[in-house]
Amino acid sequence: MKIACVQMDIAFGQPDLNFQQAAGYMEEAVRNGAETIVLPEMWNTGYALTELEALADSTNRTLDFLVRFAKEHNVNIVGGSVSTKKQGGFYNTMYVVNNSGELVSEYDKAHRFGLMDEHIHLEEGSGLGTFELDGTVCGGVICYDIRFPEWIRAQALNGAKVVFVPAEWPEARIDHWRILLQARAIENQCFIVAVNRVGSDPKNEFGGSSMVIAPWGEIRLDMQKQEGIGYADIDLSEVEEVRKRIPVFADRRDPLYDSFKKID
Protein backbone atom coordinates (compact mmCIF):
# COMPACT_ATOMS: atom_id res chain seq x y z
CA MET A 1 0.00 0.00 0.00
CA LYS A 2 1.62 3.28 -1.08
CA ILE A 3 0.44 5.93 1.34
CA ALA A 4 0.51 9.71 0.89
CA CYS A 5 0.36 11.81 4.07
CA VAL A 6 -0.86 15.34 3.39
CA GLN A 7 0.78 17.56 6.02
CA MET A 8 -0.98 20.80 5.12
CA ASP A 9 -1.57 24.16 6.73
CA ILE A 10 -5.28 24.91 7.30
CA ALA A 11 -6.86 28.31 6.73
CA PHE A 12 -8.80 29.17 9.91
CA GLY A 13 -12.54 29.27 9.22
CA GLN A 14 -12.15 29.24 5.42
CA PRO A 15 -13.57 26.00 3.99
CA ASP A 16 -13.45 27.13 0.33
CA LEU A 17 -9.73 27.77 0.52
CA ASN A 18 -9.14 24.51 2.37
CA PHE A 19 -11.07 22.45 -0.19
CA GLN A 20 -8.95 24.03 -2.93
CA GLN A 21 -5.72 23.27 -1.08
CA ALA A 22 -6.71 19.70 -0.28
CA ALA A 23 -7.67 19.05 -3.91
CA GLY A 24 -4.28 20.36 -5.09
CA TYR A 25 -2.40 18.07 -2.72
CA MET A 26 -4.57 15.09 -3.59
CA GLU A 27 -3.94 15.59 -7.32
CA GLU A 28 -0.20 15.75 -6.64
CA ALA A 29 -0.40 12.55 -4.57
CA VAL A 30 -2.19 10.73 -7.40
CA ARG A 31 0.41 11.91 -9.92
CA ASN A 32 3.06 10.39 -7.65
CA GLY A 33 1.34 7.00 -7.53
CA ALA A 34 -0.39 7.14 -4.14
CA GLU A 35 -2.84 4.31 -3.45
CA THR A 36 -4.17 5.76 -0.21
CA ILE A 37 -4.27 9.48 0.64
CA VAL A 38 -4.54 10.67 4.24
CA LEU A 39 -5.61 14.19 5.28
CA PRO A 40 -5.28 15.90 8.71
CA GLU A 41 -7.95 16.66 11.36
CA MET A 42 -10.65 19.34 10.84
CA TRP A 43 -9.16 20.34 7.51
CA ASN A 44 -12.30 22.15 6.32
CA THR A 45 -12.59 24.76 9.08
CA GLY A 46 -9.69 24.30 11.49
CA TYR A 47 -10.66 24.87 15.13
CA ALA A 48 -13.03 27.75 14.34
CA LEU A 49 -15.41 26.14 16.82
CA THR A 50 -17.37 29.29 17.66
CA GLU A 51 -18.30 29.64 13.97
CA LEU A 52 -19.52 26.10 13.35
CA GLU A 53 -23.15 27.12 12.82
CA ALA A 54 -22.06 28.93 9.65
CA LEU A 55 -19.10 26.79 8.64
CA ALA A 56 -19.55 23.12 9.58
CA ASP A 57 -20.43 20.77 6.74
CA SER A 58 -24.19 20.21 6.82
CA THR A 59 -24.66 19.42 3.12
CA ASN A 60 -22.41 16.41 2.42
CA ARG A 61 -19.98 18.71 0.64
CA THR A 62 -16.98 16.78 1.97
CA LEU A 63 -18.39 13.37 1.23
CA ASP A 64 -19.36 14.34 -2.35
CA PHE A 65 -15.87 15.76 -2.90
CA LEU A 66 -14.11 12.66 -1.56
CA VAL A 67 -16.36 10.20 -3.41
CA ARG A 68 -15.94 12.02 -6.72
CA PHE A 69 -12.16 12.25 -6.34
CA ALA A 70 -11.72 8.62 -5.22
CA LYS A 71 -13.77 7.29 -8.14
CA GLU A 72 -12.16 9.50 -10.73
CA HIS A 73 -8.61 8.64 -9.60
CA ASN A 74 -9.12 5.10 -8.32
CA VAL A 75 -7.57 5.97 -4.95
CA ASN A 76 -8.51 5.30 -1.31
CA ILE A 77 -8.98 8.41 0.81
CA VAL A 78 -8.80 8.54 4.59
CA GLY A 79 -10.41 11.93 4.68
CA GLY A 80 -8.76 13.19 7.86
CA SER A 81 -11.66 14.75 9.66
CA VAL A 82 -13.98 17.67 9.07
CA SER A 83 -16.39 19.59 11.24
CA THR A 84 -19.92 18.42 10.48
CA LYS A 85 -23.40 19.42 11.52
CA LYS A 86 -25.69 16.43 12.01
CA GLN A 87 -28.79 15.70 13.96
CA GLY A 88 -27.86 16.29 17.58
CA GLY A 89 -25.17 18.89 17.00
CA PHE A 90 -21.65 19.36 15.66
CA TYR A 91 -19.12 16.56 15.29
CA ASN A 92 -15.49 16.01 14.37
CA THR A 93 -16.01 13.41 11.62
CA MET A 94 -13.68 11.14 9.68
CA TYR A 95 -14.96 9.90 6.30
CA VAL A 96 -13.12 7.06 4.60
CA VAL A 97 -13.86 6.38 0.95
CA ASN A 98 -12.41 3.43 -0.96
CA ASN A 99 -11.01 3.48 -4.49
CA SER A 100 -14.43 2.60 -5.94
CA GLY A 101 -15.89 5.71 -4.34
CA GLU A 102 -17.76 3.86 -1.58
CA LEU A 103 -18.02 5.34 1.89
CA VAL A 104 -16.54 2.61 4.13
CA SER A 105 -16.42 4.50 7.41
CA GLU A 106 -17.95 7.55 9.08
CA TYR A 107 -16.35 7.93 12.50
CA ASP A 108 -17.05 10.70 14.99
CA LYS A 109 -14.17 11.53 17.35
CA ALA A 110 -14.83 9.62 20.55
CA HIS A 111 -12.85 11.68 23.09
CA ARG A 112 -13.31 15.45 23.19
CA PHE A 113 -10.22 17.51 23.94
CA GLY A 114 -10.95 20.07 26.64
CA LEU A 115 -7.82 22.20 26.13
CA MET A 116 -9.16 23.06 22.66
CA ASP A 117 -12.80 23.53 23.81
CA GLU A 118 -14.18 20.50 22.02
CA HIS A 119 -16.30 19.59 25.05
CA ILE A 120 -18.11 22.95 24.73
CA HIS A 121 -18.83 22.88 20.99
CA LEU A 122 -18.79 19.27 19.81
CA GLU A 123 -20.70 16.07 20.49
CA GLU A 124 -18.80 12.84 21.13
CA GLY A 125 -19.05 9.79 18.90
CA SER A 126 -19.64 6.21 20.02
CA GLY A 127 -18.77 4.13 16.95
CA LEU A 128 -15.54 2.10 16.70
CA GLY A 129 -14.23 3.27 13.31
CA THR A 130 -12.81 0.08 11.80
CA PHE A 131 -13.16 -0.44 8.06
CA GLU A 132 -11.70 -2.37 5.16
CA LEU A 133 -9.41 -1.01 2.43
CA ASP A 134 -8.13 -3.30 -0.32
CA GLY A 135 -9.06 -6.33 1.79
CA THR A 136 -7.19 -5.13 4.91
CA VAL A 137 -8.95 -4.27 8.15
CA CYS A 138 -7.91 -0.77 9.22
CA GLY A 139 -8.80 1.49 12.11
CA GLY A 140 -9.28 5.22 12.38
CA VAL A 141 -9.05 7.46 15.43
CA ILE A 142 -8.71 11.22 15.71
CA CYS A 143 -5.91 13.08 17.50
CA TYR A 144 -6.65 13.12 21.29
CA ASP A 145 -8.12 9.58 20.90
CA ILE A 146 -4.53 8.23 20.91
CA ARG A 147 -4.19 9.06 24.61
CA PHE A 148 -6.64 6.20 25.28
CA PRO A 149 -4.71 2.96 24.71
CA GLU A 150 -7.81 0.85 25.34
CA TRP A 151 -9.47 2.57 22.37
CA ILE A 152 -6.71 1.67 19.90
CA ARG A 153 -6.57 -1.80 21.46
CA ALA A 154 -10.30 -2.20 20.72
CA GLN A 155 -9.52 -1.51 17.07
CA ALA A 156 -6.65 -3.99 17.03
CA LEU A 157 -8.83 -6.64 18.71
CA ASN A 158 -11.37 -6.02 15.94
CA GLY A 159 -8.72 -6.83 13.35
CA ALA A 160 -7.05 -3.49 12.52
CA LYS A 161 -3.57 -3.90 11.02
CA VAL A 162 -3.19 -0.24 10.08
CA VAL A 163 -4.51 2.57 12.28
CA PHE A 164 -4.89 6.03 10.74
CA VAL A 165 -4.62 9.09 13.00
CA PRO A 166 -5.45 12.53 11.59
CA ALA A 167 -4.61 15.37 13.96
CA GLU A 168 -4.25 19.02 14.82
CA TRP A 169 -1.66 18.52 17.56
CA PRO A 170 0.11 21.59 18.92
CA GLU A 171 3.89 21.91 18.83
CA ALA A 172 3.87 22.47 22.62
CA ARG A 173 3.15 18.75 23.24
CA ILE A 174 4.71 17.25 20.12
CA ASP A 175 6.95 14.96 22.21
CA HIS A 176 3.77 13.34 23.60
CA TRP A 177 2.47 12.86 20.05
CA ARG A 178 5.62 11.10 18.90
CA ILE A 179 5.95 8.83 21.94
CA LEU A 180 2.25 7.91 22.15
CA LEU A 181 2.12 6.99 18.46
CA GLN A 182 5.20 4.83 18.70
CA ALA A 183 3.83 3.12 21.81
CA ARG A 184 0.45 2.48 20.12
CA ALA A 185 2.27 0.84 17.17
CA ILE A 186 4.48 -1.34 19.37
CA GLU A 187 1.79 -2.45 21.84
CA ASN A 188 -0.74 -3.24 19.10
CA GLN A 189 1.86 -4.58 16.65
CA CYS A 190 0.27 -2.65 13.81
CA PHE A 191 1.15 0.16 11.41
CA ILE A 192 0.29 3.66 12.56
CA VAL A 193 -0.22 6.30 9.88
CA ALA A 194 -0.49 9.66 11.60
CA VAL A 195 -1.05 12.97 9.81
CA ASN A 196 -0.78 16.25 11.70
CA ARG A 197 -1.14 19.75 10.30
CA VAL A 198 1.45 22.52 10.26
CA GLY A 199 0.99 26.28 10.61
CA SER A 200 -0.94 28.08 13.31
CA ASP A 201 -4.37 29.37 14.33
CA PRO A 202 -5.23 32.16 16.77
CA LYS A 203 -4.50 29.90 19.77
CA ASN A 204 -1.89 27.32 18.77
CA GLU A 205 1.12 26.59 16.64
CA PHE A 206 0.95 23.05 15.26
CA GLY A 207 3.82 20.60 15.23
CA GLY A 208 3.62 18.54 12.03
CA SER A 209 5.65 15.36 12.61
CA SER A 210 3.34 13.26 10.50
CA MET A 211 4.70 9.74 10.74
CA VAL A 212 4.34 6.22 9.47
CA ILE A 213 5.40 3.74 12.14
CA ALA A 214 5.91 0.02 11.56
CA PRO A 215 4.60 -2.74 13.88
CA TRP A 216 8.07 -3.19 15.42
CA GLY A 217 8.14 0.52 16.23
CA GLU A 218 10.50 1.82 13.53
CA ILE A 219 9.62 5.23 12.14
CA ARG A 220 9.41 4.81 8.36
CA LEU A 221 8.36 8.40 7.58
CA ASP A 222 8.86 11.51 9.68
CA MET A 223 7.83 14.78 8.04
CA GLN A 224 8.98 16.99 10.91
CA LYS A 225 7.66 20.50 10.18
CA GLN A 226 7.80 20.36 6.41
CA GLU A 227 4.57 21.35 4.68
CA GLY A 228 3.59 19.03 1.80
CA ILE A 229 3.19 15.34 1.09
CA GLY A 230 5.19 12.47 2.57
CA TYR A 231 5.09 8.98 1.07
CA ALA A 232 5.61 5.53 2.56
CA ASP A 233 5.15 2.01 1.24
CA ILE A 234 3.83 -0.39 3.82
CA ASP A 235 4.10 -4.17 3.62
CA LEU A 236 1.26 -5.70 5.60
CA SER A 237 3.03 -9.03 6.03
CA GLU A 238 5.17 -7.27 8.67
CA VAL A 239 2.18 -7.28 10.99
CA GLU A 240 1.91 -11.09 11.00
CA GLU A 241 5.67 -11.44 11.30
CA VAL A 242 5.86 -9.23 14.41
CA ARG A 243 2.76 -10.84 15.95
CA LYS A 244 4.42 -14.27 15.49
CA ARG A 245 7.73 -13.12 16.96
CA ILE A 246 6.15 -11.81 20.19
CA PRO A 247 2.59 -13.25 20.43
CA VAL A 248 1.13 -10.46 22.54
CA PHE A 249 -2.42 -11.09 21.35
CA ALA A 250 -2.28 -14.82 22.13
CA ASP A 251 -0.72 -14.05 25.56
CA ARG A 252 -3.38 -11.55 26.66
CA ARG A 253 -5.39 -12.49 29.78
CA ASP A 254 -8.77 -10.81 29.57
CA PRO A 255 -10.32 -12.57 32.60
CA LEU A 256 -7.39 -11.37 34.73
CA TYR A 257 -7.81 -7.75 33.59
CA ASP A 258 -11.57 -7.95 34.11
CA SER A 259 -11.12 -9.21 37.65
CA PHE A 260 -9.29 -5.98 38.58
CA LYS A 261 -11.53 -3.60 36.66
CA LYS A 262 -12.39 -0.62 38.83
CA ILE A 263 -16.12 0.08 38.90
CA ASP A 264 -17.08 3.62 39.98
Ligand SMILES: NC(=O)CCC(=O)C(=O)O
Ligand atom coordinates in the same frame (compact mmCIF):
# COMPACT_ATOMS: atom_id res chain seq x y z
N1 LIG B 1 -6.92 18.15 18.43
C1 LIG B 1 -6.60 17.40 19.46
O1 LIG B 1 -7.29 16.46 19.81
C2 LIG B 1 -5.33 17.78 20.17
C3 LIG B 1 -4.91 16.78 21.21
C4 LIG B 1 -3.71 17.25 21.98
O2 LIG B 1 -3.13 18.27 21.68
C5 LIG B 1 -3.25 16.46 23.12
O3 LIG B 1 -2.28 16.89 23.76
O4 LIG B 1 -3.82 15.41 23.43
